[in-house]
Amino acid sequence: MHDEALTRWQRGWSASRGWTDYQQVDDVTVVRVDEPERRVQYVASEENATAAAHLALTDCHPPGTSWLAIATDDPDRLAAGLKPLEPVRTEWLMTISLADQASYPVPPPYILEVSATPSVIDVQICGYGEVAASGRMAVLHTGAVADLITTEPAHRRRGLARAVMTALAHAARSHPTTTAHLSASPTGRALYESLGWTTVTPLLVARTAGTPT
């Protein structure tokens, strides 16, 4: 279930973060991350959750550094079934056709800055002498993926995140890609719903037990 959306999101998320080394093992996508607190990321649908858990519990990475994102209709039930893996949070895999996303301007006095490589667009909104909000969108043949959408606390609820999403969508529309995905935090979900995004499935985020050293 949701395999295509999950794959499209993983491809774009990996491109956004520069995690270019990934492979399929037992229908689980294994992404080599090699960061101190996240050595590896396993991505799977619920049918393959047991295989993903087995991979995480038997790999050679330090405690707490093997992460999982599992698409599931019931994150709490799945988390209980995956012990001793530790549930971290629930996110939501969301999607939209970029042309359907609502558009909002950058509110004055803030200024928009856009930069892009062939596959990654970066947006910053600056004001009052600092970067107030930012976001990224990877644009691949498998679709676009929004990532790292953030507004600094002092600048929230002024419409900056929706202006970031608007700028990313406009820049991405120069590519053939029309469909976008992202994984939303609870607060992010309210933002994206206000822009027309819909939820594909909840995602359970979990990791191996223990604290990275």
Ligand SMILES: CC(C)(COP(=O)(O)OP(=O)(O)OC[C@H]1O[C@@H](n2cnc3c(N)ncnc32)[C@H](O)[C@@H]1OP(=O)(O)O)[C@@H](O)C(=O)NCCC(=O)NCCS
């Ligand atoms: C989520 C986040 C990016 C929103 O940034 P923002 O600049 O405050 O968002 P906007 O002002 O553009 O909000 C647009 C709409 O999104 C929704 N929204 C935004 N923040 C919300 C919140 N805390 N609670 C409920 N709805 C919210 C509202 O519909 C809002 O419109 P309104 O203010 O007219 O009601 C910001 O809170 C943040 O950086 N949070 C921490 C990181 C994070 O969770 N990022 C999302 C990762 S997926």
